[in-house]
Amino acid sequence: MADLFWLIPLIPGLSAIGLIVFGSILPRKWIAWQACSSVLLSFLLAAASFLKLARLPEGTAALAKTLLPWIASGSFASPIAFSLDRLSAVMALVVTGVGLLIHVYSTGYMADDRSFARYFAHLNLFTFFMLVLVLASNIVLMFVGWEGVGLCSYLLIGFWFERPAAAKAGMKAFVVNRVGDAAFIIGVLVLLLNVKSGGFTAINSAAADGLLPAGAATLAAVLLFVGATGKSAQVPLYVWLPDAMEGPTPVSALIHAATMVTAGVYMICRLSGLYTASVPASAVVAWVGGATAVFAATMALVQTDIKKVLAYSTISQIGYMFIGCGVGAYAAGMFHLMTHAFFKGLLFLAAGSVIHALGGEQDMRRMGGLKNRLPVTFPVFLVGAAAISGVPFLSGFFSKDAILTSAYAGGHHVLYGLGLAGAVLTAFYMFRAVYLTFYGKPGAWAEPGGHVHESPPVMTVPLVLLAVLSAVAGFVGLPALFGRDADAFGRFLASSVKSVGHHLGAVTEGGLILLATGAAAGGIALAFVLYRRAPELPRRLASRLPGVHRLLVGRYYVDEAYEAVFVRPLLRGSEAVYRHFDLKVIDGALNGSAASAGLAGRGLNLLQSGLVRDYALAFLIGAILFLGFVLL
């Protein structure tokens, strides 16, 4: 079975093609079954390959399969080749596993949509590209997947393209990602020029052996990271992700929380040798991650749209993963990626269930009191919120702790402080969302004419499964306090990613864990006081600090600044070019040549009398002139 691992991406790909071509004539039931079973097959294959890989002795080479020669030029070759090592196996398992649950959930969520087939075709296509990205054995093929998921993200954000906001959000996501991807492709070229190969093993070993010049390594690593800030929504290119919430909620869960946006983290882990070799680039990664983790969390504090809260939270959590990667704890970054896929996917799907129940309402101020009306959604949302907040023994607790401990142990105390501050904010805004949505006075739904219903089992079963995963997934990566071999996840990945090891005393480590627990408890307590005990307090606080509140609600006016600095000058410049160059020079040249041809025609027209005699006369004069020319 494991030898067939290269089929993992191809099955959803084939299904996507089938749905694109025949989607309009297939019955809905068939579409749903085909889309889900293709991902299920992929998941089973990934699981089988994963188990096979786990049984192989440590240090065995990755499974590899070359499908087709692709680019071959002189000594440089970049085939279409997949490879499966422990890192990509974990990632493939996350993508297919969470992807499967979200596919199943979608069959319920999108049941009444007109474009059912288009939705699942794009979702399958996304799964295909994401798996290409994950399993690619060289960076050129990874870039294909990288761009492919970007395309699917665009298509699915703008899925309801009749709504101008959705179409605009899709375009924004695409354009902002272009900025990052331009840097990414330059980074790829720098690597290809210096390493003469795009294979990940070649790049990592060249960087580790010092064959790659330090300057080139840093340049390439930073450029690739700029690409990652676009795809993974980090400062300064995060602005597209909140707008991306215009897409259907399961799409937000799959693409904009669990898988695609974490591609940047995966890319850095994939190239861990390169980033380890370049200290400045790693520092950039860590600091951008740290800044984003806190910056995005502060914006999440005042959002009123439940999906926007989760969007800023995603940006913030990916910041944590980058802190982990930046301080050399790649396994910790991957660990948080995995647990985040579970609990953030869960939170998005649960939010989708709430939105579904309320007939499309997304504003938390109009929810409230839903606790007893949604007997499945409420507890699973609570589990997700607790996991992301870092409540002890849930998955987020262990993964966030792994990152923060590594940062502290690596001597990055400021980053640790940022992470801890972010943890307080995270716990606060998540439980603010819980209290606003599920507790307090019933919102508009309770008025006459409103109705609330719990989602069908096809939606709640994935929620429960994700909730279980969110709760227990942390136990695969216990902190060193529980014994030297407790971190099974880190040890499993050790052959794929070279994490920087660290040793802390048991007291220090225990203290850090207590501190993290305290941060979570503090954030939750604050939310409890502000939004449960004294619901009038937030408004008083806002009026007491109007500047801060306006800054947060205005999201630091970053969008406005980009609009003023980049978008509007570009639009105005394009307009000027259109007016003065396109209309005058290009159209002018074209119309001018047409007009002059017409004018010449009208002039020559005068010579044509239509009389045979006139033509004959012209002929005679010509003949005489010719004769005169020859004879004289």
Next chain:
Amino acid sequence: MIPASAFFYVAAALFVLGVLAFFVKKDLLTQFMAVEVMLNAGNLAFLAVAKALGKAEGQVVVLFVITVAAAEAVIGLAIIVLIFRQRKSIQTDGLKDLKG
């Protein structure tokens, strides 16, 4: 013995007559005959050259030209008949359809 140049003079005179007739006359049939006169002036010039050089090729060319001219005359006359049928006239002043 008539000198070869005399043939040339006759040919030239015939040709000029043909040209004049073509421009003076206004009905298609006469103009067509004028063209035939010019053509035969050309034939005569060929013969003159053949006689002057003492070669037979010129005479061969003339035989060809006469044959082709016969075919051309058939088509030309047919066109004239068709024009007459359509317009009840073969005055060339009325044929101005090619005017741009």
